[in-house]
Amino acid sequence: MENKKEMRAWLDDMNLDHPLVVAGPCSAETEEQVLKIAHELKDTDVNYFRAGIWKPRTRPGMFEGVGALGLKWLQKVKKETGMKVCTEVANATHVKLALEHDIDMLWVGARSTVSPFIMQEIADALQGTDKPVLIKNPVNPDLALWLGGIERIYSSGVKNIGAIHRGFSTYEKSKYRNNPEWQLAIEFQNKFPDIPLINDPSHITGKRDMVFDISQAALDLNFDGLMIETHYDPDNAWSDAAQQVTPSSLVQIMRDLKIRKETDAEVEYQNALNNLRAKIDVIDNQIIGLLGNRMVASDGIGALKKKKNVAVLQSKRWNEILGKMVLEGQDHGLSEEFILKMFKAIHQESINHQEKIING
Numbered sequence: 001m002e003n004k005k006e007m008r009a010w011l012d013d014m015n016l017d018h019p020l021v022v023a024g025p026c027s028a029e030t031e032e033q034v035l036k037i038a039h040e041l042k043d044t045d046v047n048y049f050r051a052g053i054w055k056p057r058t059r060p061g062m063f064e065g066v067g068a069l070g071l072k073w074l075q076k077v078k079k080e081t082g083m084k085v086c087t088e089v090a091n092a093t094h095v096k097l098a099l100e101h102d103i104d105m106l107w108v109g110a111r112s113t114v115s116p117f118i119m120q121e122i123a124d125a126l127q128g129t130d131k132p133v134l135i136k137n138p139v140n141p142d143l144a145l146w147l148g149g150i151e152r153i154y155s156s157g158v159k160n161i162g163a164i165h166r167g168f169s170t171y172e173k174s175k176y177r178n179n180p181e182w183q184l185a186i187e188f189q190n191k192f193p194d195i196p197l198i199n200d201p202s203h204i205t206g207k208r209d210m211v212f213d214i215s216q217a218a219l220d221l222n223f224d225g226l227m228i229e230t231h232y233d234p235d236n237a238w239s240d241a242a243q244q245v246t247p248s249s250l251v252q253i254m255r256d257l258k259i260r261k262e263t264d265a266e267v268e269y270q271n272a273l274n275n276l277r278a279k280i281d282v283i284d285n286q287i288i289g290l291l292g293n294r295m296v297a298s299d300g301i302g303a304l305k306k307k308k309n310v311a312v313l314q315s316k317r318w319n320e321i322l323g324k325m326v327l328e329g330q331d332h333g334l335s336e337e338f339i340l341k342m343f344k345a346i347h348q349e350s351i352n353h354q355e356k357i358i359n360g
């Protein structure tokens with residue numbers, strides 16, 4: 001699949017003066033609930049009203065959505081508010097029913113994107129539709145799998161396409177429900193700059209008080225839109241209670257978000273920017289030079305270890321280095337998270353060098 005301008009035509013044609021906003025409850029619960037939220041979102045920046053009707057849940061016995069009945073409620077939302085509507089589809093039957101009920105946009109969830117068989121089934125059922133289809137990232141941080149899923153949908157003739165970044169599952173404890181792994185989203189944009197990329201801060205954070213910060217971070221990284229779960233009584237929602245915001249909070253979030261432009265042509269700005277970028281280029285070259293020197297020293301240690309038959313991994317020494325560097329980093333305004341990531345990568349490279357020497 002190649003990047004093509006046509007992939008973003010559906011969004012460009014909307015001529016929005018703000019990021020695309022998709023909002024509405026995690027789950028459609030009752031007709032009254034759906035309509036009440038829709039009416040509260042009616043005269044806001046919201047472009048698409050969302051509600052899940054088929055809910056993939058981690059464990060059986062949890063609320064799995066109202067099913068096809070909810071499609072009628074979404075039709076009512078359209079009729080009463082004029083808002084476009086969207087929902088998640090997870091198999092060919094869902095697609096068929098959603099298209100029959102003229103749902104304006106569909107999305108494929110993270111638990112479906114992981115499965116090439118399901119993606120192919122959904123792609124076949126979507127064949128030829130002109131409705132926009134958004135594909136969420138798979139639960140695991142695998143860019144190729146995400147792009148493969150999008151390619152299946154695109155290859156079946158769906159030209160109005162988009163992607164939703166909802167973060168990635170981790171075993172490790174984290175302040176996020178799903179780790180954003182922003183680098184992966186940046187790589188996505190580098191490869192496919194014309195696939196509209198929508199951020200889902202609700203699933204990334206799992207907590208409503210973090211939704212604003214993640215939304216702002218996404219806009220700062222040139223995301224095209226936001227999907228934010230919204231409920232008039234979040235605490236009593238039937239699913240994902242902790243992460244939903246009220247319609248009035250959503251309006252406030254949209255008001256407070258800063259939308260930044262791509263660049264500024266002013267000469268003074270351009271000159272100052274170029275000066276600082278020249279500095280960064282010099283420093284980056286120095287960093288590479290220093291890392292190269294470090295590996296030469298490591299190669300020397302590798303040769304010594306080979307002679308004396310000593311193991312490559314020296315945990316005590318390594319932990320001392322990590323501890324020292326975290327403290328050193330603090331003095332230079334560098335976060336512990338960054339220092340640990342960087343030094344773990346350096347350590348691995350050092351080990352690879354020594355492995356080559358010892359086994360060479």
Ligand SMILES: O=C(O)C(=O)C[C@]1(C(=O)O)C=C[C@@H](O)C=C1
Nearest residue numbers: 301312313314315317318347350
């Ligand atoms: O000090 C050592 O023994 C090394 O081999 C160097 C080094 C490092 O790169 O800093 C590499 C591997 C060890 O696990 C510990 C440290």
